[in-house]
Amino acid sequence: MPTEKPKRAPKQDRSVQTRQRILDEALRLFAAHGFEGVGIRDVSAAAGVNHGLIKYHFGDKDTLWRESVQQLFERADRELAVPAEMEGQPVERQFEIFIRRYVRYCAAYPEHARLMVQESVRDSERLAWAAKRFIAPEHGGVLPAIKSLIRRGIMPDVEPVLMIYMLSSAAQAPFMLAPELKHTHGVDALDEASVQAHADAMVAVFLGRRGTTST
Amino acid sequence: MPTEKPKRAPKQDRSVQTRQRILDEALRLFAAHGFEGVGIRDVSAAAGVNHGLIKYHFGDKDTLWRESVQQLFERADRELAVPAEMEGQPVERQFEIFIRRYVRYCAAYPEHARLMVQESVRDSERLAWAAKRFIAPEHGGVLPAIKSLIRRGIMPDVEPVLMIYMLSSAAQAPFMLAPELKHTHGVDALDEASVQAHADAMVAVFLGRRGTTST
Numbered sequence: 001m002p003t004e005k006p007k008r009a010p011k012q013d014r015s016v017q018t019r020q021r022i023l024d025e026a027l028r029l030f031a032a033h034g035f036e037g038v039g040i041r042d043v044s045a046a047a048g049v050n051h052g053l054i055k056y057h058f059g060d061k062d063t064l065w066r067e068s069v070q071q072l073f074e075r076a077d078r079e080l081a082v083p084a085e086m087e088g089q090p091v092e093r094q095f096e097i098f099i100r101r102y103v104r105y106c107a108a109y110p111e112h113a114r115l116m117v118q119e120s121v122r123d124s125e126r127l128a129w130a131a132k133r134f135i136a137p138e139h140g141g142v143l144p145a146i147k148s149l150i151r152r153g154i155m156p157d158v159e160p161v162l163m164i165y166m167l168s169s170a171a172q173a174p175f176m177l178a179p180e181l182k183h184t185h186g187v188d189a190l191d192e193a194s195v196q197a198h199a200d201a202m203v204a205v206f207l208g209r210r211g212t213t214s215t
Numbered sequence: 216m217p218t219e220k221p222k223r224a225p226k227q228d229r230s231v232q233t234r235q236r237i238l239d240e241a242l243r244l245f246a247a248h249g250f251e252g253v254g255i256r257d258v259s260a261a262a263g264v265n266h267g268l269i270k271y272h273f274g275d276k277d278t279l280w281r282e283s284v285q286q287l288f289e290r291a292d293r294e295l296a297v298p299a300e301m302e303g304q305p306v307e308r309q310f311e312i313f314i315r316r317y318v319r320y321c322a323a324y325p326e327h328a329r330l331m332v333q334e335s336v337r338d339s340e341r342l343a344w345a346a347k348r349f350i351a352p353e354h355g356g357v358l359p360a361i362k363s364l365i366r367r368g369i370m371p372d373v374e375p376v377l378m379i380y381m382l383s384s385a386a387q388a389p390f391m392l393a394p395e396l397k398h399t400h401g402v403d404a405l406d407e408a409s410v411q412a413h414a415d416a417m418v419a420v421f422l423g424r425r426g427t428t429s430t
Binding site: 157169172200 | 252337343350371372376377378383389392393398399400412415420423
């Protein structure tokens with residue numbers, strides 16, 4: 001017979017929160033040091049949980065990596081989905097909004113770009129898995145808009161896949177390299193004015209706003 | 216059949232070659248694993264030399280890092296210098312040659328971009344040193360051309376420092392992420408046709424060749 005319980009976080013919720021904290025710390029560490037450079041004990045220390053709990057939740061390090069990467073890409077999908085009110089707008093307007101949202105995403109989660117660089121230092125079965133399961137569908141979602149913009153002369157006529165790589169890495173650059181930018185030019189890439197300036201710059205370069213700043 | 220003794224490199228030359236091999240392996244390892252992820256013993260194993268020899272040549276790991284980074288930037292300077300025969304050409308033509316050479320440089324030395332990403336994961340005094348000593352002068356050499364191209368409407372009117380970061384990271388992207396690109400799209404970024412296509416794409420995007428492929 002069920003009984004009423006006091007209003008503290010139920011055991012199951014706390015377990016969900018702990019799991020989440022483990023995934024967040026794992027992702028941060030994998031992005032900083034690469035898969036080989038991180039042990040389950042590093043993650044348990046960073047998340048402030050018992051080593052055995054990570055084994056209980058995730059089994060081994062490979063599964064922990066996959067689950068944290070899955071969560072990363074699912075969050076990206078949510079944050080970058082074109083808002084419903086944009087549907088029916090011209091593709092160049094939709095793509096401008098996408099670029100601006102993507103720049104904000106890169107500023108908020110620089111670990112995403114760092115993780116992909118770490119995994120691309122050495123090829124791996126993990127990377128093949130992530131490419132097939134997350135990156136290919138993500139790129140597949142963006143390619144029709146890029147092809148349409150190229151066809152209409154709004155983007156230059158280059159290989160659309162190369163356009164994706166140029167666009168995404170240019171969006172990530174000031175945030176992924178923020179300490180370098182700070183030391184070299186005294187600019188804080190993460191302050192609000194810089195993020196806004198970079199979103200404007202991206203729209204200008206990739207949607208061909210020659211001779212105007214689109215503020 | 217008369218035999219001659221093979222010509223052995225004189226002792227001093229061999230020492231220079233050994234030093235070079237140590238620097239090359241150190242750079243490759245630092246770029247792959249970050250400063251903290253590499254020990255002098257890893258470098259000695261990779262270079263096939265005695266641990267004590269590295270101490271003899273370089274003292275400590277910090278000095279080894281700085282010497283390998285200095286060599287990296289000096290090589291970049293040599294490979295990217297505008298050839299003498301280009302002087303007097305219009306700035307947009309010179310800059311197109313610069314972009315094409317830079318794309319080839321990125322394909323040949325992906326460890327350069329990886330090293331800067333590794334160092335920007337955590338800020339450090341080493342990074343401050345490299346920024347002041349190498350990156351600031353390198354960017355200072357490119358800024359006047361970018362400003363001139365912006366003034367004349369050939370490049371879009373964006374913050375010139377952001378233009379440097381967009382341009383350099385877009386140039387690096389397919390090579391730094393070559394395994395991802397391979398798994399996701401089946402493309403080998405490092406084959407000659409892909410390098411050429413990427414150089415064309417960079418010129419099209421950053422020098423505003425709208426609606427034409429510049430092959």
